[in-house]
Amino acid sequence: MFNKIYNNDARDILNFIHDKSITSTITSPPYFDMKDYESVNQIGFGQSYDEYINDLKVVFENIYKITKDDGTLWIIIDTFKKNGQVIPLPFDLVSKLVEIGWLLQDIIIWKKDKTVPWSGNGFVQRKFEYILFLSKSKSFKYHKDRVRIYDTSHLKKWWVKYPERYNPKGKALDEIWEYPIPTQGSWGEKYIRHFCPLPTDMVGTMIQLSTDEGDVVIDPFAGSGSVLSQASYMRRKYIGFELNISYIEMFEKYLESTLESGIRKYKLFVSGKDQNNFEHTILNLRAMKFAKIIIKTIKDILSINDFVVHVEIVGKSSVQYKLIKVKYIFIGNVNESQLAIILKETIAIPPLSKFGIEPIFEYQSFPPQNIINTNNFYGYTETNTYCTFSEVEYENLHPKAKIISSIKIELNENDYE
Numbered sequence: 500m501f502n503k504i505y506n507n508d509a510r511d512i513l514n515f516i517h518d519k520s521i522t523s524t525i526t527s528p529p530y531f532d533m534k535d536y537e538s539v540n541q542i543g544f545g546q547s548y549d550e551y552i553n554d555l556k557v558v559f560e561n562i563y564k565i566t567k568d569d570g571t572l573w574i575i576i577d578t579f580k581k582n583g584q585v586i587p588l589p590f591d592l593v594s595k596l597v598e599i600g601w602l603l604q605d606i607i608i609w610k611k612d613k614t615v616p617w618s619g620n621g622f623v624q625r626k627f628e629y630i631l632f633l634s635k636s637k638s639f640k641y642h643k644d645r646v647r648i649y650d651t652s653h654l655k656k657w658w659v660k661y662p663e664r665y666n667p668k669g670k671a672l673d674e675i676w677e678y679p680i681p682t683q684g685s686w687g688e689k690y691i692r693h694f695c696p697l698p699t700d701m702v703g704t705m706i707q708l709s710t711d712e713g714d715v716v717i718d719p720f721a722g723s724g725s726v727l728s729q730a731s732y733m734r735r736k737y738i739g740f741e742l743n744i745s746y747i748e749m750f751e752k753y754l755e756s757t758l759e760s761g762i763r764k765y766k767l768f769v770s771g772k773d774q775n776n777f778e779h780t781i782l783n784l785r786a787m788k789f790a791k792i793i794i795k796t797i798k799d800i801l802s803i804n805d806f807v808v809h810v811e812i813v814g815k816s817s818v819q820y821k822l823i824k825v826k827y828i829f830i831g832n833v834n835e836s837q838l839a840i841i842l843k844e845t846i847a848i849p850p851l852s853k854f855g856i857e858p859i860f861e862y863q864s865f866p867p868q869n870i871i872n873t874n875n876f877y878g879y880t881e882t883n884t885y886c887t888f889s890e891v892e893y894e895n896l897h898p899k900a901k902i903i904s905s906i907k908i909e910l911n912e913n914d915y916e
């Protein structure tokens with residue numbers, strides 16, 4: 500039953516699947532009366548709007564019956580213009596879906612380069628489509644931490660100067676998803692000419708969010724099978740329906756030739772390597788910036804400058820809302836009890852209370868006696884804690900060194916102005 504595309508009408512799904520076995524449906528329905536997919540009985544082409552939308556309702560009603568209670572439905576769909584006015588198809592369809600029992604959870608914007616152009620007067624350039632996200636019940640699979648954005652080229656450069664504002668696992672998705680339409684490079688020229696395949700990363704995001712490995716993903720309007728191949732790479736079972744047999748044949752060849760590389764890419768993703776690197780960098784940045792704020796506070800209140808701060812991450816914190824334990828050793832001419840009072844007050848209020856850091860404070864005179872045993876220390880000025888200016892030694896301390904650590908951060912200052 501699984502891992503195949505049926506060359507059958509999506510309205511007849513119940514003839515093939517009887518049990519509640521589907522976890523997520525991801526699909527882009529045929530366009531209304533705009534595109535001929537070259538098969539008899541196709542939905543959309545040659546139909547009236549009422550026939551079209553009622554047929555879509557039949558398909559999603561049948562799917563509702565075979566969807567598990569924690570299951571979901573993703574529909575990529577757009578408005579269009581007919582007889583000089585906009586037809587709000589996504590919203591008309593939502594009304595039908597809600598009648599069936601689907602619960603509308605979200606409306607996401609898929610921002611792409613261009614879509615099918617509107618003709619006639621009164622149009623601006625088309626740049627997005629809607630993604631409707633619905634669930635069968637109020638309790639549905641939704642793994643939001645898996646799809647956080649930690650590829651730093653997709654983050655605003657502020658993440659470096661304000662690491663405390665970024666979740667160490669990455670930025671949560673927002674309601675605008677930017678994915679270019681697949682180009683020839685990824686799908687091959689022949690494919691692009693025949694279909695409008697969905698971007699693999701976008702489909703991957705939906706699959707990650709709403710399913711687990713081993714779950715079943717269905718696309719009742721499979722087309723090129725972009726949803727189903729992605730599901731297959733991600734160790735989900737898939738089922739498709741598609742009336743045009745030549746599309747199915749092409750999909751089978753495509754899957755065979757891309758399966759290995761698709762699985763490899765997925766494995767790399769779930770290994771969490773890149774996400775771990777991001778987390779590591781954010782926590783390092785926070786630990787160092789924490790020191791910078793402390794130094795500024797002490798200078799403002801006590802007007803002393805005759806000390807350096809040594810920073811080392813000790814480990815994870817077990818205190819509620821704190822992520823890491825960090826040791827801050829004040830080395831130099833400081834009054835320990837006076838400093839302790841200021842530190843206690845400073846770390847209890849924002850911004851430092853929001854850093855997720857459980858600090859441990861120690862005090863030593865210069866030169867330090869039993870500083871952490873490492874050969875390489877990096878120096879930071881009191882204004883820049885995201886780029887070391889050089890390696891430093893306690894025996895011959897660099898005059899610019901105000902913060903010293905074995906943590907090495909080298910993010911180019913000019914990139915983050």
Ligand SMILES: C[S@@+](CC[C@H](N)C(=O)[O-])C[C@H]1O[C@@H](n2cnc3c(N)ncnc32)[C@H](O)[C@@H]1O
Pocket residue numbers: 507508509510526527528529530536538540541542543694695696697719720721722723724725726740741742743746
């Ligand atoms: C917008 S395309 C899907 C594109 C697909 N998401 C992809 O990535 O290639 C819609 C598809 O639905 C198919 N279709 C139309 N009516 C159908 C029906 N009644 N049952 C099954 N498939 C149908 C068309 O042949 C077409 O391939």
